[in-house]
Amino acid sequence: MPYILNTPKDIEQMLKVIGVSSVEELYQDIPSSIRLKGSLSLREGLSEFEVKKEIEALSRKNTPLSRFNSFLGAGCYDHYVPAAVEAILASSSFLTAYTPYQAECSQGSLEAIYEYQSFICDLTGMDVSNASLFDGASALAEAALMSLRITGRKKILIHGLHPEYRKTLDTYLLGLEFSVEEIPSGSDGFIDKKALEESLNDEVACFAFASPNFFGLIEDAQSFTPNLKSKGVLGVMVANPLSLAMLNPPALFGIDIVCGDGQALGGRLNFGGPAFGLLASKGQYLRHMPGRIIGKTHDKDGSPAYCLTLQTREQHIRRQKATSNICSNHSLNAIGAAIYLSLMGEKGLRSVSLMSFDNAQYLYQRLKEIRGIKLPYGRRFFNEFVWEVEEAASVMEKLRNKNIIAGYYLGNDFPEFKNRILSCCTETKSKDDIDNFIQELAEVLHG
Amino acid sequence: MPYILNTPKDIEQMLKVIGVSSVEELYQDIPSSIRLKGSLSLREGLSEFEVKKEIEALSRKNTPLSRFNSFLGAGCYDHYVPAAVEAILASSSFLTAYTPYQAECSQGSLEAIYEYQSFICDLTGMDVSNASLFDGASALAEAALMSLRITGRKKILIHGLHPEYRKTLDTYLLGLEFSVEEIPSGSDGFIDKKALEESLNDEVACFAFASPNFFGLIEDAQSFTPNLKSKGVLGVMVANPLSLAMLNPPALFGIDIVCGDGQALGGRLNFGGPAFGLLASKGQYLRHMPGRIIGKTHDKDGSPAYCLTLQTREQHIRRQKATSNICSNHSLNAIGAAIYLSLMGEKGLRSVSLMSFDNAQYLYQRLKEIRGIKLPYGRRFFNEFVWEVEEAASVMEKLRNKNIIAGYYLGNDFPEFKNRILSCCTETKSKDDIDNFIQELAEVLHG
Amino acid sequence: MAEDKKNTVEKILDKTGYVASSGVPSVNPENIFPGSFLRKKIPITDSGELEVVRHYACLSRNNFSLEANFYPLGSCTMKYNPKINDYLAGLEGFCGIHPYQDQRDIQGALKLLYNLQQALCEITGMKSFSLEPSSGAQGEFTGISIIRKYHQVKGNKKTKIIVPDSAHGTNPATASMCGFNTVTVESDSRGLIDINKLEQLLDDDVAAVMLTNPNTLGLFEKNILEISRLIHSRGGLLYYDGANFNPLLGITKPSLMGFDVVHLNLHKTFSTPHGTGGPGAGALGVVEELTGFLPVPVAAKKDQSFYFDYSLKHSIGRVRSFYGNFSVLVRAYAYILRLGARGLLRAAQNSVINANYLRVKLQSLYEVAYPFICMHEVVLSAQRQKEKGASALDISKRLIDYGIHPPTMYFPLIVKEALMVEPTETESKKTLDDFIRIMAEINNEIDTDISKVKNAPLKAAVKRVDEVAAARFPDLRRKAQSS
Amino acid sequence: MAEDKKNTVEKILDKTGYVASSGVPSVNPENIFPGSFLRKKIPITDSGELEVVRHYACLSRNNFSLEANFYPLGSCTMKYNPKINDYLAGLEGFCGIHPYQDQRDIQGALKLLYNLQQALCEITGMKSFSLEPSSGAQGEFTGISIIRKYHQVKGNKKTKIIVPDSAHGTNPATASMCGFNTVTVESDSRGLIDINKLEQLLDDDVAAVMLTNPNTLGLFEKNILEISRLIHSRGGLLYYDGANFNPLLGITKPSLMGFDVVHLNLHKTFSTPHGTGGPGAGALGVVEELTGFLPVPVAAKKDQSFYFDYSLKHSIGRVRSFYGNFSVLVRAYAYILRLGARGLLRAAQNSVINANYLRVKLQSLYEVAYPFICMHEVVLSAQRQKEKGASALDISKRLIDYGIHPPTMYFPLIVKEALMVEPTETESKKTLDDFIRIMAEINNEIDTDISKVKNAPLKAAVKRVDEVAAARFPDLRRKAQSS
C-alpha cells in the first residue's frame, strides 16, 4: 500500500500487543448498521506513474496565461516571481512543518514569519501585522469584524471593493446584526466624498475602501480620514501591497487598518489560490486582531528567540470569545512574500511597481489614440484601469482569437458597464506586447 | 550586477584597504598588450525574467520523448523516476557542496556515497565500488585501463559494446601502446566463443564485453570466464545495472570488473547527460581502481564517521602516477541512484525489471506476427532487441508521422545492418502503446 | 555616484535585476499623482540572492519538520506528504493559470475540481461539495453559515449551537462568528458525550450540534445515531468537524452517522503539507437538502465540458475570492487517485493500529486518559509525572532533544496534563518503537535526573523560550528603518 | 502469507507502487533464460518513501554547502549557483529529451549547444569548442589527446609534457593518461614559472606546456607571452587549464596569452553547482588549426537549422557517450545570458577585489605565501601557527566550528602549511569581514587555548575523523545482506 510502512508481519505483531485478533476488533465501537459493507466506489488506486500521467494530462488541458498576450488582473496579478522564491520554499523545512506551537523546534518558521510581519509593517507603515490570513477577501471581512469589535458599532460603509470581496463580506456578516452601505462613486470613479460625509455618523464602525479601487484608481485617503476620525469611524483600506512600493504608506494618511491580498508579492497565479491575506493595524488595536502573531522574546539563557504570542485572542484559548475562528492561516505564502521582498529589496520593488505603472500608463495612452475607445476615468491609477468599447464582449472574443486576453470584462458584475473592460499591466508586459494589443484592437475595430 | 554583493561603496573601501586606487591596478601584472581593449562581444546581460523567457522558448523547441509513443533505448532509458528522487536531490545540501574533502562537515555527502557504493556492490555482487565515474563509456575505458595496469599486458578484447563506448575506448587508448580486438558475434548475436577462445593468450589483459550487449542479448558469461581465468585474462563486463534486478550478479559468474552506465537507476533522459558511470571490482584490485572511494571509519571519540579514503591512488596525491586523472566525478547522480534504489527496494526493482522484460517480450512476439518483419536473434534479451524490415529508415519515418519512435536505427553504426532497428521497452510502456505500435506498423507495411 | 532622486524607472532600474524595463516611455509619477501620494523610501534592504538563500537555508535548519522528524502532533494528522503531489501542483498548467481565464482554457482545472468534489461526496456520503474554504476553520464557518441560512429560509428561529467540552476551539469560535450562542455539553466518564446531558440541553433553539467523530480524545462516539436522532428530532442539524476523519476512511461515512454538513481538512486526512501553518483546504460537503446553500461557484459538468455553476438558489455567497486553494486541491486529488478505495481504507486501519499500539505500549508508564480502544490518536495524561515534578510541557520539551516533535499538549481541555499523540498511518512500527523507548527513557529521567527534563530542551536551537515575556512586552516586528 | 517464488510480475507487483503492470501477458523468465541466469534475491531493503525522505533530510543537514555556508575553497570557485538555472535545467523540454531523437525534435537543445559554443569561443578567443567533456580533468584529457594527435598528424615525435611544480594533480595525471612523460618546472621566488629553468627543460620532445593562469598560487604568470614564444618555437603547444579563469573574464583571453587549447570548468567559472563532487562540465576549446581534432559531434548550424556535425577530419573520436552533461550546459548558458559581457567582467573584478582584501586583512596574522597582488585567490601559509602547534589542518577544522568551510589545505604542494583561500565574487564584504574576524579569533585561540583548535571541530556532526584508520582497514560498503 502506498505510504504505509507497516508490513503484514508488523501488523500481526502489533495487533497481538494490542490484544485484538484483527483490525476489525479495533472498530468495535462503531455500530454495524453504519459500517460500510462494500468498499468505497472510487477507482482502484493507481501507481505514481499513472497518477502523474493522468494529472499531467489534465494540466495540459489548461492553457497557461503566459501563452497569451494577457492584460488580466482584477485581483490576481501576473508579476514575475524570481526562481529563488519557489526554490527556497520547496527546499525548506517550512513546507512540512505544522504551526509553530513548539517554539524551541520551530525557530526557523517563527523567525521567517516575524520577518513577514516586519515587512508588512514596512510596506504599510502600520504598527503591527498578524501572521497572515487566507486571502484579500477574507482579510477585508476580518478587518470589518475587527472594526465592529473595536467600536462596538453596527454599520460598515464600503467603496470600490472587488465584487468577490464584497460578497465575502456579506457572507461574513450573515449571522450578525450589522449592515453594510455602499458609498457611491463620482463620475470620475473616485469615492463620492459628499455622499461619504453624509453617511458618516456614530453608528458607523468603519469605512472600508479599496485603493487602488476595483477600477484601478488611487483614492485620496487623506482627504477624508480626518472626517472619519472626527466621527469615530475607523479607516479600513484594502491595498495592493505592491502599489505601496510607489505610493505612500496608508499609515501616513491616518488609516487604522490595512488589509489586502498578498498574491502580488511573489505569488504565482495558482488559479487564484492559495495566496494570502494581509492585515495590519495601529498598535492600539493589537488585542482585537484576529489570527496568529509571532513575537520576539528570549530563551532562558537570554538568547533571542521567537514564539507565538498574544494567544489569548485566539480560538484555542478563548474559544467562543476569540477574535476569530481562524486556526491554520497561509503561513507558507506569507513566508514566500517575505522571501520575495528580501530578494527584491527597495530597488527591485520600486522597479517592479514603476514598470507596471509605466506599462499601464502607456497602454492607456495608446488606447486613447484608437477611435471608438472611451476612457471613462483619469490617469490616477497604479497598474490597471477601465476602458470602454462598443460590443466589448465580442471585441474581447475577437482578440482572444488573436491570442490576446484584453482584460477582465466588467459587464457581468456591473450590468451598467456592459461595454467596459478592466485591463492590467504588470512589469512582465513589454512594449511589443502592448503595441501588439493596440494594433490588433485597431484591426478588430476598424479592419 | 547580478550576483555581486559588493556595493560601489564597499568596493571603494576595499580598494583603499588593499592600497590601490582602482581595480585596474590589481591587474597590473597583465601585460597591456594582451588586455582586452573593448568588452567581450556578447549580448548585454538580461534580467532573470528575460533569461527565463528565452530559455523556456528554447526548451519548447524540443519535443520531449514522452509526447511520442517511443521505443528508443540504446543506452539511455526512459524508466519512471519517482518524484521523490528529484525532490530529495533538489532540496538537499548535496547540490551545492563540493567534493567532501573535509569529512567533518561533509558527513551527509559521504554517508550517501558510501550507501551508493554499497548498493552497487549489492547489485553487481562485487566487493568494491568507487564513488562514480562520468558515464558508461568512460567507465568502460577506465575499466580497460585498470585491467592493463593489473595485468601489465597490452591487448584488449571486446565484444558487443555500444558504438559510442567503443569510440570512447579508442580515444582513451590513443596515446598508449595498447591494441583492441573485436571478437565477432555468432549468427545468434552472441559472442562467438570459438573466436574468443582463439584470441585468448597471455598478451591479453581483459575481455570487455557487454551483457546485455548492444543488441540487447544477455551473454552466458559463465561459459567463458573459466577460459579467461586460465589465461590470466580479466573479465570486464559492461552491465545495465537494472538488468541485475532479474539477472544474477556478474560476481557469481567470475567477472573481475563490472562497469556500466547508471542512467537506468533513476536518471532522467537529460539529452544523454549527466548520468554516471559505475565501476566495481573484486577486492583484490582495489588499489588499481580509478576515482574516489568513501570509507567508513570513526571519529576521535570512536563514533562512526565517513571520509574519502585510499587517496594515494588519486591524482591530487599521486599526480602522474595516479590510477586516473579523474577529479570531479558524478556524485550527485550517484546519490540520485542511491535514492532511487532505496525508494524502489527489492520489490520495486524486481517489478521494474520484469515489467520491462515482459513488455519487450510482448513486443517481440507481436512483431513476429507481422509479415515482412524478421527477428534475427532469439528471445534471450532483457529490455531491447533487434528486428529487421525492408526500407527500415523509411518505415521509421512513416511511423514518426504517426507519433511513434520505433527505436534506434542501426544502419548508421553498422552499414551491414541497414534494415535493422533496435527497439526497447521499459516499464513505462503500456499494452496499448505496444499494440498501437504494432497496428500502425502493420498499416505502414501492408496498408 | 550622484543619485538622481526622481522616481522613474530609468533612474532606478538595475538593468540586470529580476526584471528589465519593457521599453515603454517612462512616465513621471509626479505628473499623475499629487506629491503627497508618492513614496520617497521603502524601508526594505537590498540584499543579494545568495544572502537571502543562505538566510533561509539557516532558518530552515532551525526547524523540525515532518520530513526530518517524527511528528505525532495530535489532532493534526501529520501524515507523509508525497513528493509527487508537490510536483503536480507545481505544473505550469496549474500554477500558471489565472482565475478569470475563459472556461475553454481551464477545462483541466475544472475537471479536476469536479472530480475531487465527486470523490469527496463518495467518501463522505454527502450530496455535494464546495472546495472554496481555505482551512478547517473556514470550512466550519461555511458550514455553520449554511445551517444558519437554512434555518432562516425555513423560518426556524435558532440561536444556539451545542459543542462538547472536548471540542476544538474553532468549533465554539465558529458558532460565535456566525452569531450563535455556544452551549457546551459535558463528556461522560467514558470520554463520550453524555447523552442525558445532551438531551437536557436540546431545545428548539438549537440550530446544530457540532461534533468531531472520533472525538478529540480519539474515541468513537458510539451513540452517534442516538445523538443524530435527538438533534434532528428538534429540527436541528448535525455538523461534522472532519479533522478526525482519517481513521474512518472507507469504514463508515458521515452520512451514515447522520451528519448533514461535513468539512474535511484536506491538509490532514488527504495528506497535503501543512506549510508551517497553512495553506490548507477545508472542503465542505452537505446533504441533498442543503445543496442549494453552498457557496458559489461549484464546478459542474454539462455534456463533455466543465464550468463554474453560480446558480445555487440559497447560496450563502462567498467565503473568499476565487475558487479555494487550488494547488492544495491538486495534491489532495492526486492522493485520492493514488490510494483508491483500498488505499484509503488501509490508511484508516493503520492509523488506528498505530495509535492503539502506542496506547498499549505506553500505558504502563503514562496514564491513558480514557483507557479504551482508541481510533487514530490516544490522549495520555502526565499526571503521574507531574506529581514527580515534570509536567506535560516538560516532557514535550524533552522530546525535542530526542529529535521528536512533541504531541499536542493540554488539549483537549478536559484532560489534565494532556499529551495527545497521533502517530498517523504513515509511520512505521520501528519509529513507534523508538518513540516508546524514548518516552520510557524520559520517564526514567524524571526519576533519576529530573533537571534534564525540567530544563529541556538542551540541544535545540534555543533553550526554553520565555513566552510570558513575549506576551508582556510584545516585540512583533524588526525595528523600522528610518523611512 | 505464503509467497509464490515465481519471478513474474503478477506475483511481485504491488499494484500501487511507483509503476503498475502494463497489462501485457507475463512471461516466465525461466522459459527464456537458463535457471542459472536468474536472480533469486536482490539484497536491497524495501523502504517506504517517508523513510527515504527522512533519511536524506537528516544526511542533508549533516553537510556544509554553499547555500548555507561561506565556502572559500581555493581552486574550486564556489560562487553562488543561481536558482533560475536549476529551474531551467529541469524543464521537461530539456531533461525529457532522448539523445537519439530526430534532429527536428531537438532544435532547441542544438541551438543552445551551438550558442554556448559560440559564447565560449568569444570569451576565450578560441576558434571552436567541444562541450563533450564531463569535467575539468576530462577536458584536460580531451585537450592533451588533441595535442597528441596533432603532433602525430604533423609527424612530430613528442613525448613530454611540462607542468609547473604548482600544477594541479590532474595536469600530470592527464599527461600520463595520454602517454606522455611529465616534466616538472620549478617556480621562482615570485611564485611564477622560472623562465630560465623552463628554457632549459624545453626541447623538441616537448609536446606541450600545461598551465593555469593565474596559477594555483593565485598569481598571474606575467611572462606568459615569453612562455608562449618559447614553447611555440619548439613546435610545442600551450595548454590552458581554465580552472582559474574566473578573474580574467573580459580582462584578457587565453588566445591573447598564446594558448592553443583551453578547457573551462563550467562548474567553477560559469556557476553550475558542484553536486558534492559533480557532475560538472569541462568544455574544451581550440584554436583554428586544431578545430578538426575536436571530439565529435559538435553542434553546427546550417541555414536556420541546427545539427550535430560528425565530420571533423582529425577528430580524436569521443571521450564519452552522447553530448556531454547537457543539464550542466543549460545552466552555464543561462548564466552567460544573465551576466552578459559587463556582468562577466564585474564578476572577474570582484573576485580579485575580494581575494586581495582578504590577503591584506589577513597578512598580519597569517603569512601570505607570496606577498604580492593576487588574482582570485590567495595562498596563506600557517607556518607561524604551526610553530605554535596548530597546523593548517587544525585551523581548517576549527573553521568548521565557526560554520565556515575550510580553504583548500596543503595545496599547492610548494607552499608549506598552505591554506588556499578563494572567496569568489559572490560573497559580500560583510561575509569577508566575518571570516577575517574568525581567522583572527582562531589565531588568538592558538595563543590562549590551543586545545580548542587541536581538537576541532567541537560542534560538527562528528569529531575529527580518523582517516588513517579508514585507509588501513577499508570499510567501503555496508555489510552485504545475505543474498
Ligand SMILES: Cc1ncc(COP(=O)(O)O)c(C=O)c1O
Ligand atoms: C478537531 C479540529 N477541528 C478543527 C481544526 C481547525 O482546522 P484548521 O487549522 O484547518 O482551521 C483542527 C485543527 O487543528 C482540529 O484539530
Ligand SMILES: Cc1ncc(COP(=O)(O)O)c(C=O)c1O
Ligand atoms: C587547477 C585545477 N585544474 C583542474 C581541476 C580539475 O577539475 P575537475 O574537478 O572538474 O576535473 C581543478 C579542480 O579542482 C583545478 O583546481
